[in-house]
Amino acid sequence: MGVGITVEHLNAFYGKTQALFDVNITVLANRATALIGPSGCGKSTFIRCLNRMHETIPEARVDGTVHIGDLNVYNGTSATQLRRRVGMVFQKPNPFPTMSIYDNVAAGLKLSGFRNRKKLDEVVHKSLHSSALWDEVKDSLHKKSGASLSGGQQQRLCIARALAVQPEVLLMDEPCSALDPISTGKIEELIFQLKEQYTIVIVTHNMQQAARVAEFTGFFLLGKMIEFDKTEKIFTNPSDKRTEDYVTGRFG
Amino acid sequence: MTGVAVLTVALVLLPLFAIFAYLVYKGIGSINLAFLTQTPKPVGEPGGGMANAIVGSMVILGIASLLGVPLGIGAGIFLSEYGRNRYGDIVRFVSDVLNGVPSIVIGIVAYGLVVMRQKHFSALAGGVALAIMMIPTIARTTEQMLLLVPQAIREAAYGLGVSRWRTTLSITLRTATSGVITGVMLAFARVAGETAPLLFTAFGNQFWNWKMDQPTAALSLQIFTYAISPFDEWHRQAWAGALVLIVLIVGAVAAVRIVVRHGTLAAGA
Numbered sequence: 092m093g094v095g096i097t098v099e100h101l102n103a104f105y106g107k108t109q110a111l112f113d114v115n116i117t118v119l120a121n122r123a124t125a126l127i128g129p130s131g132c133g134k135s136t137f138i139r140c141l142n143r144m145h146e147t148i149p150e151a152r153v154d155g156t157v158h159i160g161d162l163n164v165y166n167g168t169s170a171t172q173l174r175r176r177v178g179m180v181f182q183k184p185n186p187f188p189t190m191s192i193y194d195n196v197a198a199g200l201k202l203s204g205f206r207n208r209k210k211l212d213e214v215v216h217k218s219l220h221s222s223a224l225w226d227e228v229k230d231s232l233h234k235k236s237g238a239s240l241s242g243g244q245q246q247r248l249c250i251a252r253a254l255a256v257q258p259e260v261l262l263m264d265e266p267c268s269a270l271d272p273i274s275t276g277k278i279e280e281l282i283f284q285l286k287e288q289y290t291i292v293i294v295t296h297n298m299q300q301a302a303r304v305a306e307f308t309g310f311f312l313l314g315k316m317i318e319f320d321k322t323e324k325i326f327t328n329p330s331d332k333r334t335e336d337y338v339t340g341r342f343g
Numbered sequence: 344m345t346g347v348a349v350l351t352v353a354l355v356l357l358p359l360f361a362i363f364a365y366l367v368y369k370g371i372g373s374i375n376l377a378f379l380t381q382t383p384k385p386v387g388e389p390g391g392g393m394a395n396a397i398v399g400s401m402v403i404l405g406i407a408s409l410l411g412v413p414l415g416i417g418a419g420i421f422l423s424e425y426g427r428n429r430y431g432d433i434v435r436f437v438s439d440v441l442n443g444v445p446s447i448v449i450g451i452v453a454y455g456l457v458v459m460r461q462k463h464f465s466a467l468a469g470g471v472a473l474a475i476m477m478i479p480t481i482a483r484t485t486e487q488m489l490l491l492v493p494q495a496i497r498e499a500a501y502g503l504g505v506s507r508w509r510t511t512l513s514i515t516l517r518t519a520t521s522g523v524i525t526g527v528m529l530a531f532a533r534v535a536g537e538t539a540p541l542l543f544t545a546f547g548n549q550f551w552n553w554k555m556d557q558p559t560a561a562l563s564l565q566i567f568t569y570a571i572s573p574f575d576e577w578h579r580q581a582w583a584g585a586l587v588l589i590v591l592i593v594g595a596v597a598a599v600r601i602v603v604r605h606g607t608l609a610a611g612a
Contacts, residue, residue: 147501149427175504185495189518199503202513249499256503 093121093290094160094259096141101155103136103145110136114155114316116309123282123291125301125322128311129337134294135182137311138262141292142177143170159260175203178253178289182265184245186237186252192219192228195237195248199256214255222251223281243274250281254289261285263293267300279304298338302326310334363589370586373579379587383549383565389576393584395551396560399466400588403545403561404535406470411477412527416516418478419485419523424511426486435483442479449475450540458544466552466559469545473537477530484526488519524603528596535592538563562588 096118103111111133118124126134139145140153143164157164164173186195194201196215205211215232219225224247228235237248246266253261263282267275282291282304295301301308302322309319310331318325318334329335336342377392384391418438422431453472458464492515500510516523541547547564548557562584569581 142502144498144501147498170501171504171506173504174502179502181495181498181502183495185493185499187496187499187514187518189520198500198514199505202500202503202505202509252499252503 092259093286093288095120096260096290096292097156097158098141099156101137101140101153101157103133103140103153104151105148106150110314111140112314116316116319118290118292119307120290121286121288122307123286123293123305124307124309125305126292126294126309126311127296127298127301127337129342130296132311133314134309134311135264136314137316138179138264138292138294141260141262142174142179144174144179146170175199175256176258177260177262178256178258180246180249180253180261180263180266183269184242184249186240186245186248188236188238190237191233192235192237192240192248193232196251196255198252203256214257215251218251218255221254221285222247223277224248224251241274243270243277246270246274246278247281250278250285254285258289260290260292263291265294265296268296275300298326310337312337366582366586366589369579370582370584373583374586378580378583382551386574391580393560393562393565393580393587395548396562396565396584397587397591399545399548399552399560400535400562400591402466402555403469403473403541403559404531406467406555407473407477407534408527408531409474410470411474411530412481414474415478415481415527415530416485416523418482419489419526420511420516422482422486423489424515435486438479438482441475442483445539446472446476446537447539447542450542450544453540453544461556463556464544464546464558465556466545467555469541469559469561472540472544473534476534476537476540480530480533481526484529485519485523488522488526489515491522492518521603524599528599532592532596535595536563536588538567562591 096116098114098116101111101114102109114137126137128134136145141157141159141164145151145153153165155165159173159177162168162173162176187198190198193215196218197211200211200214216225219228224244227244228240237245240248267278270278279300282293285291293305305322307319308322308325310317310325312333318329318331320330325334326338329338377390379392379397380394381390381392382395383393418434422434425431426434450472452475453468457468457471461468496518497510497515500514501507505514541561541564545561545564546558547568548560552559566581566584566588569577569584572578
C-alpha cells in the first residue's frame with residue numbers, strides 16, 4: 092500500500108544557487124500527484140529531494156523536513172533504505188544495458204543480497220505484469236538485453252524494475268517525455284492502475300497529461316510552489332494569477 | 344575516399360603481417376616436441392628447448408597480472424568514481440609519468456624492492472616489475488571506460504536502493520566490462536614481451552624451477568640471450584622462441600575475449 096508524503100520548509104541548493112524555496116506540500120496516499128511548471132522551475136529537483144537523489148550531485152544540499160509514511164527522510168534514515176521504499180522512474184529510459192530483461196527487473200533485489208530463485212521468479216513475473224510488459228517479453232526474458240527493447244518498452248521495463256523492490260511511493264520524472272504518443276498512452280494507463288497500490292508523484296511538462304492522470308496538481312515557478320490543489324481546480328479555477336497564466340498558455 | 348581508407352588500413356596491417364610471416368618463416372623449422380618440452384642444452388650440444396622459459400614466462404605474467412590487474416582496476420575505479428578532484432588529478436599525473444618511465448628503470452626499482460631484500464633473483468621480482476608496468480595502462484583505460492557509462496545508469500541503481508560501492512562494482516564496472524578487459528589485455532600484451540625489466544629481476548635460468556623465490560627463465564630473456572650468442576643453432580631457437588611468445592600472447596588475448604563474450608550478454612542481442 093502507498094503512504095502519504097509531508098514536506099515542510101524544503102530548501103534545496105546546487106552549491107550557492109538556491110533551486111527550491113520553502114516548499115510545503117502534503118501528498119495523499121494512493122493518489123497520483125502531478126507537478127507542472129516551466130523548465131528549470133525546480134519540479135525535478137523537488138522530487139529528487141523526496142528520495143535523496145538530489146544529494147548524489149556534487150555540492151548539492153537540502154534543508155527542511157520530509158516525511159514519507161513513518162520515515163523521516165533527512166533524519167535517521169539511510170538513503171539506500173529510503174530508496175527501497177521510494178522507487179523512481181527517470182526521464183530517459185535507463186535499463187542496465189548488459190543485463191537481460193529478467194536481470195534488469197531482478198536487479199534491485201539481487202544487488203541487495205536477495206538470492207531466493209523461486210521468489211525472484213515470482214517477483215519478476217508480477218512486476219512485469221504490473222507494468223503491462225509481460226506479454227511482449229515473456230518469451231525472451233533471459234535471451235534479450237534490456238537495451239534491445241523499444242523506447243516505450245524500456246520505460247515500462249524501468250517501471251517494472253522500480254516496482255520489483257516493492258516500494259510504497261513511485262516518483263516519475265517526466266516518464267513520457269522521450270516516448271511517442273502510443274507508448275505515452277500505455278504509461279498513463281499504467282499510472283491509473285498503479286495508483287491502487289502506490290502513491291505516485293509525477294513531474295510532467297505536458298499539462299494534458301497532468302489533467303488526465305492526477306487527482307492533485309502542484310504548480311512550480313522559479314523554485315517556489317505557487318499553488319497546490321485538486322487538479323480540476325488548478326486547471327479550471329486557479330486561485331493564483333500566475334497559475335492561470337501558465338495553464339492557459341500565456342507563458343511557459 | 345574509400346580507396347584512401349583501404350590503403351591506410353593495408354599500410355597499418357602490413358607491418359604486423361610482415362613480422363608474423365617472417366617469424367613463422369624463420370622460427371617454424373625449429374619448433375618441435377623437444378623445443379616445447381625440454382630445457383636448454385649446454386653450448387655445443389644440439390637439440391634442447393625452451394620449455395622452462397615458456398612455463399617461466401607464464402608464471403611471471405601470472406604473478407604480474409595477479410598484482411597489476413586488481414591494483415590497476417582499483418585505481419581506475421578511484422579515478423572515475425571518486426577522483427574528480429585534486430587527489431584524482433595527482434594520481435592521474437603520477438600514473439601518466441609512470442607510464443613513461445623506461446622499463447629498465449622499473450626493473451631497477453623491482454631489484455631494489457624485492458631482489459635486494461630476498462638476496463636473490465626470483466620470478467616474484469620479475470612479476471612485481473611487470474605489474475608496476477601494467478598498472479598505469481590499466482588504471483587509465485579503466486577510468487576512461489567507466490566514464491563512458493552514462494550517469495543515468497548509476498542513478499538507476501541508486502534509485503533502487505543499491506549502495507554506492509555496490510553500484511560501482513555490479514553496475515558501472517559490469518557495464519564497462521568489455522572496455523576494461525581491452526585495457527587489461529593491452530597492458531598484458533605490452534609487458535609479455537618485455538625483456539629489460541626481467542634482466543636483473545627474474546634473471547633467467549637454464550633449468551626447471553618451480554619456486555617463486557628462485558631465478559626463473561622467461562621467453563623474452565631466453566630470446567635475448569640466444570639472439571646475441573654466436574651460435575647458429577641458438578639463433579634458430581631464438582626465432583622459434585619469438586614465434587612461441589607471439590602465439591602465446593595472441594592466444595591469451597583471444598581466450599580472454601571468448602570467455603568474456605560468453606559470460607556477458609551482448610547488447611542488442
